[in-house]
Amino acid sequence: MLLVGKILLGAVGSVAAMGAVVSSEGFVNVKVHEKKPEGVHLHIIAPVLLMNVGLHFVPRRDLKQAAEQVRPWLPVIDAAVEELKKGDDVQLVEVTGPDQHVKVATHGGSLVVDVTDPEDDVHVSFPLSEIDHAVHEIAAAGPTL
Amino acid sequence: MKKFMQVGAVVCLLATSAFGAPAEKYLHVRVTNTSDKEVVSVNVPLSLAEKVIPAINHGKLNQGKVSIDNADMKDVDLRSILEAVKNSPDGEYVTIESKDQDVRVAKSKGNLVVHVTDKSSKEKKGGQKVDVIIPMSVVNALMPSDKHEIDLVAAIHALSDSGEKLMVTVHDSDDDVKVWVDAESGSNEPSAKE
Numbered sequence: 001m002l003l004v005g006k007i008l009l010g011a012v013g014s015v016a017a018m019g020a021v022v023s024s025e026g027f028v029n030v031k032v033h034e035k036k037p038e039g040v041h042l043h044i045i046a047p048v049l050l051m052n053v054g055l056h057f058v059p060r061r062d063l064k065q066a067a068e069q070v071r072p073w074l075p076v077i078d079a080a081v082e083e084l085k086k087g088d089d090v091q092l093v094e095v096t097g098p099d100q101h102v103k104v105a106t107h108g109g110s111l112v113v114d115v116t117d118p119e120d121d122v123h124v125s126f127p128l129s130e131i132d133h134a135v136h137e138i139a140a141a142g143p144t145l
Numbered sequence: 146m147k148k149f150m151q152v153g154a155v156v157c158l159l160a161t162s163a164f165g166a167p168a169e170k171y172l173h174v175r176v177t178n179t180s181d182k183e184v185v186s187v188n189v190p191l192s193l194a195e196k197v198i199p200a201i202n203h204g205k206l207n208q209g210k211v212s213i214d215n216a217d218m219k220d221v222d223l224r225s226i227l228e229a230v231k232n233s234p235d236g237e238y239v240t241i242e243s244k245d246q247d248v249r250v251a252k253s254k255g256n257l258v259v260h261v262t263d264k265s266s267k268e269k270k271g272g273q274k275v276d277v278i279i280p281m282s283v284v285n286a287l288m289p290s291d292k293h294e295i296d297l298v299a300a301i302h303a304l305s306d307s308g309e310k311l312m313v314t315v316h317d318s319d320d321d322v323k324v325w326v327d328a329e330s331g332s333n334e335p336s337a338k339e
């Protein structure tokens with residue numbers, strides 16, 4: 001009985017430790033709400049670590065175009081992310097129209113994008129600390145220079 | 146007593162770092178389109194612009210400097226003109242009143258002031274009015290000793306050292322554009338700062 005208890009404790013401890021490692025780099029939060037009847041209601045909260053690991057398994061050919069587009073701008077992205085990480089929360093861009101609202105801001109160490117229009121509500125939040133890592137990962141997928 | 150002084154020194158250091166650091170300044174751009182009823186607001190921390198602009202190497206923009214061709218300048222020594230304006234007293238330097246537009250360039254309270262009123266399309270669309278107020282320190286920083294380049298980073302640096310200002314307003318029948326600098330991260334309507 002004592003042995004079973006130890007095994008259970010070990011298993012719970014391992015799961016907790018794994019959870020701590022997986023969530024240590026923050027979470028990506030994606031919410032999509034289609035307003036049409038029977039539209040999609042999607043809410044994903046995924047650990048960034050899993051996303052970064054997942055990027056390794058995306059076929060390189062699928063990331064080739066994105067890699068080529070992002071590569072020239074890597075120094076700019078790096079500089080921007082570094083400064084945004086250091087700074088206070090700021091609403092970078094806001095577009096308000098009669099039937100749409102777009103907001104790009106930094107909030108609590110994440111880059112947050114909110115889009116509301118007559119058809120959809122979309123919310124994406126990505127930890128700033130991991131943006132450069134993900135972007136470099138995508139850039140590395142292109143053909144070697 | 147020695148311990149008390151050490152604690153005092155630490156408190157003083159912390160207070161200096163907390164209150165001595167200059168507040169972050171933001172460059173705000175707001176475009177209001179009255180016909181589409183659309184408002185676009187962009188707020189950029191100046192420290193962010195100062196770091197990002199040197200990283201952009203594209204076209205004529207390299208390392209935070211925009212190169213100007215001799216052809217663009219048509220042999221005008223802009224630096225000398227600015228130097229002359231800098232050392233001159235406040236006053237109105239250029240006033241043009243024509244059928245199509247009125248232009249006024251002046252120096253006032255350490256600022257370069259430009260007002261342009263376009264009257265050509267007034268009958269059709271209501272005309273356009275442009276007001277620009279730029280601190281002379283920013284204008285001087287823009288134009289370094291080499292007259293063939295514009296130093297954007299130096300200008301941003303000078304901008305963050307200058308006070309809060311409503312710098313550019315453009316108004317016509319469709320659009321209302323405002324560009325200003327202040328210490329607020331949000332895009333609240335600028336008050337009359339100048």
